[in-house]
Amino acid sequence: METVVSQGTSRLEAIRRYRRMYKLEDEAMEDVSDIPAHEEDEAIANKRTSAKKAKTKSNNSGIRLDASFPAQVDFDHPYRQLLMAVKTKPFLLIRGVCGSGKSRFARALAYQTCPSHLQENRKPGNFQLLAVQPSWHDNKEILGWTNSYDIFQITPFLHFLIKAWRHPEVPFILCLDEMNLARMEDYFADFLSILESRQFINGKLVSDPFISGVKLKTLLESDPGIWKRLELSINHDLKQFFLSNGIMFPPNLIVIGTANVDESRHPFSMNALDRTMVIELNGIDFYGGIKAPGTELDFPDVPLDNDYLFGDFLQGREAYLSFPLNGDFIVAELYAIDTILSESPYRFGYRVRDDALIYCAHNAKLNANKGNNEWVLTCLDEIILMKVLPRINGSYKYSEKVINGLLRFTKNRYHRSFKRLTYMKNKAEGTDSFSFWS
Numbered sequence: 001m002e003t004v005v006s007q008g009t010s011r012l013e014a015i016r017r018y019r020r021m022y023k024l025e026d027e028a029m030e031d032v033s034d035i036p037a038h039e040e041d042e043a044i045a046n047k048r049t050s051a052k053k054a055k056t057k058s059n060n061s062g063i064r065l066d067a068s069f070p071a072q073v074d075f076d077h078p079y080r081q082l083l084m085a086v087k088t089k090p091f092l093l094i095r096g097v098c099g100s101g102k103s104r105f106a107r108a109l110a111y112q113t114c115p116s117h118l119q120e121n122r123k124p125g126n127f128q129l130l131a132v133q134p135s136w137h138d139n140k141e142i143l144g145w146t147n148s149y150d151i152f153q154i155t156p157f158l159h160f161l162i163k164a165w166r167h168p169e170v171p172f173i174l175c176l177d178e179m180n181l182a183r184m185e186d187y188f189a190d191f192l193s194i195l196e197s198r199q200f201i202n203g204k205l206v207s208d209p210f211i212s213g214v215k216l217k218t219l220l221e222s223d224p225g226i227w228k229r230l231e232l233s234i235n236h237d238l239k240q241f242f243l244s245n246g247i248m249f250p251p252n253l254i255v256i257g258t259a260n261v262d263e264s265r266h267p268f269s270m271n272a273l274d275r276t277m278v279i280e281l282n283g284i285d286f287y288g289g290i291k292a293p294g295t296e297l298d299f300p301d302v303p304l305d306n307d308y309l310f311g312d313f314l315q316g317r318e319a320y321l322s323f324p325l326n327g328d329f330i331v332a333e334l335y336a337i338d339t340i341l342s343e344s345p346y347r348f349g350y351r352v353r354d355d356a357l358i359y360c361a362h363n364a365k366l367n368a369n370k371g372n373n374e375w376v377l378t379c380l381d382e383i384i385l386m387k388v389l390p391r392i393n394g395s396y397k398y399s400e401k402v403i404n405g406l407l408r409f410t411k412n413r414y415h416r417s418f419k420r421l422t423y424m425k426n427k428a429e430g431t432d433s434f435s436f437w438s
Contacts, residue, residue, distance in 0.1 A: 063078065063081060063082070063279065063280070063281060063282065068296060069108070069109075069112045069296065069300075069304065071302075073308075073366060074366065075363065075366045075367055075375060080363075080366070081279070081382050082105070082279055083308075083309070084359060084362045084363050085277040085279060085359065085386065086254055086277075086309050086310075087309065087310060087311035087358075087359075087362045088277060088311065088313075088355055088358045088359040088362060089195070089275070089276065089277050089355060089358075090195075090253060090254045090255060090310070091195055091254075091255045091256075091257070091275060091276045091277065092254075092255070092256045092257065092276065092277050092278075092279055093179065093256075093257045093258075093259060093268070093273075093276045093277070093278050093279070094106075094256060094257070094258050094259070094278075094279045094280075094281060095258075095259045095261065095278060095279070095280045095281065095390075095437070096258075096259075096260075096261065096280065096281030096282070097260070097261050097281075098260055100281045101281065102177075102258035102259075102281060103129065103175050103177050103256075103258050104297075105256070106127070106129075106173050106175035106256040106258075107124075107127055107129070107173075107175065107297060108296055108297055109171075109173050109254075109256075110124040110126050110127030110171075110172075110173040111124050111127075111296060111297055111298060111299055111300075112296065112299075112300055112303065112304050113126060113170065113171040113173070113303050113304045113305070113308075113309070114126050114127070114170070114299060114303055115170060115303050116299075118167065118170060119299060124173075124299075125163075126164075126167070126170050126171065126172045126173060127172075127173050127174075127175070128156060128157075128160040128172075128173075128174050128175070129175045129177060130156060130157060130174070130175070130176050130177065131177045131178065132176055132177060132178050132179050132181045132182055132187070133181065133182065134181050134182055135182070136181075136182040136186060136187040137182070137183075137186050137187070138186060138187060139186075139187055139188075139189065139190055140153075140155075141155055141157070141187060142155060142157045142158075142187055142188065142190065142191065143155065143157070143158060143190060143210055143211065144158050146219070146222075146223075150222040150223060151223050151225075152219050152222075152223045152226055154226070154229050154230065157174070158210070158211075158230075158247075159229075159230065160172065160174055161210065161247065161250060161253070162230045162231070162232065162247070163231070164250035164252055164253050165238060165247075165250050166231070166232075166235065166238065167252075168250070168251065168252055169252070169305070169306065170252060170303075170306075171252050171254060171304070171305070171306055171308075171309050171310075172250065172252055172253050172254065173254050173256065174253065174254070174255045174256070175255075175256050175257075175258070176188075176255065176256070176257045176258070177257075177258050178258060178259070178260055178265075179257040179258065179259055180259045180260070180262075180265035180266045180267070180268065181265060181266070182266060183266045184266070184268060184269070184272045185269060185271065185272060188272075190210060191210075191255070192271065192272060192275045193208070194207050194208050194209075194210060194248075194249050195207075195249065195275055196275060196351075197249075198249060198314060199314060200314065204251075205249075205251035206245070206248055207248045207249040208246075208248070209245065209246025209247055209248050210246070210247050210248070210249070211246055211247045212246040213242065213243050213244055213245060213246045215246075216242060216243060216246065216247065217243060227239060251310070252306055252310070254309065257276070259437075261437070261438070267393060267437065268390070268437070270391060273387075273390050273391055274348070274349075274351045274352065275351065277355070277359075277386050277387070278385075278386045278387070278390040279386065280385065280420075311358065311362050313358045313361055313362070314358075315354060316350070316353055316354030316355075316356075316357040316358060318358075319354070319357040319358040319360070319361035320357050320361075322361050322364070323360075323361060323364050326360065326364065326373065326376055327357055327360075329376060330356055330357060330360055330376070330380065331353065331357075333380055334352070334353055334356060336409060337384070337388060337406075337409065340402060340405035340406055340409060341402060343401075343402075344399065344402045345394075346388075346391045346392050346402065348387070348388065348391065352383075352387045352388070355383070355387055356380070356383045356387065359379060359382070359383060359386075360376060360379045360380070360383075363375060363379045377413065377414065380414065381410075381414040381415065381416050381417050382416070384410065384414055384417040385416055385417055385420060388417075389417065389420055389421070389424075389436045390436045390437070391436075392424075392434065392435065392436055393434070393435040393436065393437060394433075394434060394435070395432055395433070395434065396425075396428035396429065396431075396432045396433065396434040397432055399434050403421060403424070403425055403428075403434065406421055407421050407422065407425070420436075424436065
């Protein structure tokens with residue numbers, strides 16, 4: 001793949017170049033219906049013949065969970081996108097219809113990473129499922145509360161957090177089921193902020209605390225039994241660590257949220273979407289797990305370890321410097337998308353840029369020996385699906401110019417994103433409601 005933007009290219013030069021390349025000036029923002037039908041994909045032309053028929057077209061731009069976990073991740077493996085998304089940020093949000101395997105994937109990942117000493121009644125002790133409730137209007141169900149008897153109520157989330165700290169060599173998988181049953185910012189705001197505070201200090205991953213050391217000391221004064229209930233009675237080193245630093249984000253924790261496709265659920269805000277990697281499941285292979293092994297709920301002989309799941313990049317700059325030429329291309333593409341979104345409420349900032357650079361940097365390691373850079377286009381296609389399209393939610397009437405611009409940008413280049421946008425547009429034409437989530 002030709003390097004389109006060289007190192008040191010200015011922002012203005014990048015925008016001008018990509019306006020020329022993708023014809024993003026006003027005249028190119030016209031409705032895609034102006035494109036001659038013979039130049040379009042036959043499936044798209046058929047969709048336009050009937051709005052009713054268009055709405056019944058399936059969305060096949062996502063992924064399926066019908067494979068086994070590889071001992072080593074290959075770029076062509078079905079789970080590569082999921083696993084590289086985890087390396088990018090340990091907070092996934094998996095979208096799909098009921099019964100499509102969203103929470104099952106989280107459970108299967110726990111099985112594949114659970115060593116024998118944490119297996120409890122043939123179940124992985126490094127897994128916790130929390131069902132989000134519509135009544136969650138604050139963080140009490142996440143971080144606990146003090147009752148009228150001055151006893152601190154320890155939540156399953158907090159207990160699991162401590163357990164992860166007790167076993168730092170093992171990946172711990174927390175699944176929050178149906179996260180859009182309540183507003184994520186109401187019950188999960190602390191987590192979203194603390195996730196962004198992670199940094200390496202002296203080679204160790206640290207973060208802001210969920211519960212500060214000062215607050216923990218205050219709680220212990222009125223409720224000394226907290227240590228026992230957290231199974232830390234004899235772990236003096238960890239107790240002292242928490243008293244000095246607070247209870248921080250465990251470096252071995254992965255959070256996987258699920259979201260059902262249901263218009264009655266709460267929408268996700270830009271603030272929440274900025275901090276997660278959105279994975280969409282499409283369709284169900286009803287032969288999956290029958291004719292061939294599927295997502296395994298069984299323990300392997302050798303469990304997957306932290307190095308398999310966690311990456312070493314936290315900042316976009318680190319990822320960029322690891323492959324600057326590809327990094328320039330990625331940044332230029334993001335500038336082009338930003339140009340399309342410039343007059344809309346869907347614009348993104350540095351978090352999306354950093355996630356794109358980090359995601360592609362991890363994928364670059366899988367393609368170090370390949371002779372071309374076509375993989376970069378594949379990864380950017382996935383970034384658009386995970387980080388850009390989930391932000392789009394509103395009236396089609398007011399978003400039509402943006403949608404047509406994105407269709408032109410992705411056509412013949414980012415195939416999965418183009419399919420997803422086409423599906424969204426065809427569905428919106430009959431309802432005027434344009435959304436990734438509907």
